[in-house]
Amino acid sequence: MRSTVALAACDSYEDETVLSAMRKLLCLLGGAGAFAREGEKILLKPNLLAARTPERAVTTHPSVFEAAARLLAETGARLSYGDSPGTEGLRLVARKAGLSPRAERLGIPEGDFHTAVNLDFPAGRFEKSFPVAQAAAEADGIISLCKMKTHGLTRITGAVKNTFGCVAGFEKARFHLRFPNARRFAGMLTDLNLLLKPRLYIMDGVVAMEGEGPSSGDPVRMGLLLASRDPVALDAVFCRLVALDPGFVPTITEGAASGLGVFRDGEIEILGDPPERFRNPAFRVTRMPAAGDATLQALRPVRNLLIPRPVIHEEACRKCGICVKACPVAPKKALSFPGGNEKRTPVYDYSLCIRCYICHEMCPHRAIRIRTPLLGRVVSRLLRKAPEHMP
Ligand code: SF4
Ligand code: SF4
Known part of the structure; x- marks a missing residue:
């Protein structure tokens, strides 16, 4: 199996610049018509983690949302949007993030993210039933509009993790408790992606978040948009751009183990602008295995000396x-x-x-x-990799 990831340079959040980059991305992947058809209900799923202004780089930028919405609307699909933020209401978060004014202007309604619909997934390796937001459950297709950010538990929050916001309301906290270890949590996320099957994942990497993501980190300019049908491949390309070993990211390793996507050299074809242009090996991210994986299990006695x-x-x-x-x-x-x-x-x-x-x-x-405790910092430094050869 080989997956395709498209890259398009995008120097700023100026509307025309983003629209042009988005058009290029979609063209590389077959055009908007490959992902939405006339009359279909299509849910746009941005990252609306918390009520922060766009400059904080916590949420998907409104110009990225608008560009994707405009191009998908040209297909005649019926669009809606939404997410399950951490603790605040969707309306408040969408307003603060600058999305709802754009959605109102484009006539895109907010989807129902309060009502939970239990969807069974007997094939799930980690979870066999999910309380999914009604808007996601009833959509014909989902387009994920994820954000390029770091994450304490899963190292990065990109494509695979963005789908977690399709779990209704505050049910998400219950999942954290049931899946306390990063590998199992990532496995659950993989099952959720396999259940909901977003048709396309578009990543906002114009200004990413490094350091203490997903909400307290620092904005860093990366200057690109990325897109793929394969969320694992998309996250792996993000990792390689920032010199993070994809093998340290449980959403990638579990995603590959479950057949959600691929991440190894030779399995990913890059289309569009060359990745060398966007490399940032100084990007601040934890470069060590996530808590709970086999390496740390073996080091259990010194767990608290290693884990952030x-x-x-x-x-x-x-x-x-x-x-x-x-x-x-x-x-x-x-x-x-x-x-x-x-x-x-x-x-x-x-x-x-x-x-x-x-x-x-x-x-x-x-x-x-x-x-990160001193020992953890030493291990992290030893594990830091030179940027890998891009596939
Ligand atoms: S990191 Fe620890 S203290 Fe913080 S929410 Fe999770 S379990 Fe609670
Ligand atoms: S740490 Fe943050 S969230 Fe917790 S009480 Fe203080 S300000 Fe509030």
Whole structure:
């Protein structure tokens, strides 16, 4: 099996620039008509993790959303859009991210992401039933509009992980608890992608997020859009652009193991602009195996000396309690207000913490940082790879 990934340079979020790059991407993959037909219900699934402005690079940029929407609308498909944000409502997040004004202007309604429809998936390796948002369950096709970002648990959040937002409302936290290890969590995500089968994954890499993604990292210009039918191949190309071994990304390895896609040299054909143009080996991302995979299982006795942990910066913390509410560990939380006093900074119980990093993802004030212990930093440096040869 060989997959195709298309790359198009895109220097800015200026509307015409993005539209032209998007047109080029879709042409390389057969045109918008290859992914949507007249009368079909097509759901656009951007990354709307949290209510942040587009400059923060947390969410899919509105000009990328608009460009994809315009070209797909030309097919005569009936478009809708939506996502299940972490803790806030879709309407609030879409407004802050600048998407809803564009959607309103284009006449694209918000899909129903509150109502859950249980979809069975007997073939699932890790999960056999998902509470999927009605908008995703009833769509004829899904177009994923993912964002190029780092992620504490899965190293990157790109194409495979973006589909997680099709799980309805706050059901997502339950999945983190049921799949506390990165490999199993990635396996569940793979099953979800195989169930919903988005027709196309388009990645916003014009300005990506490096460092402490997916919400507290720093914007970094990468200058491109990428697209593929294969989310595993798309994520693997992202990895190679930033000198991250795709083998460290559980959504890639589990995706390949389940037949969702491919990632090895020789299995991916690149179309469009040459990848050399976009390489950024200095991109800040954790270059070590994700917690829970075979390597770290073998190193279990020194697990806490290796695995990055969330840490709260007292001076930045506003005591809003969002992180405490978001922590899925129960009944005894891995993160709580000391003595129940909500005027004090929350504290961690690392013996209970499953390192899902949801608290870090959800903190709106960037008060939670991910800190890798010294031994982990040494191992990460040893594992840093030179950029691999692109297929
Ligand atoms: S760490 Fe962040 S989310 Fe948690 S209480 Fe402080 S400001 Fe709120
Ligand atoms: S404390 Fe944070 S990282 Fe640990 S389990 Fe809770 S939400 Fe996840």
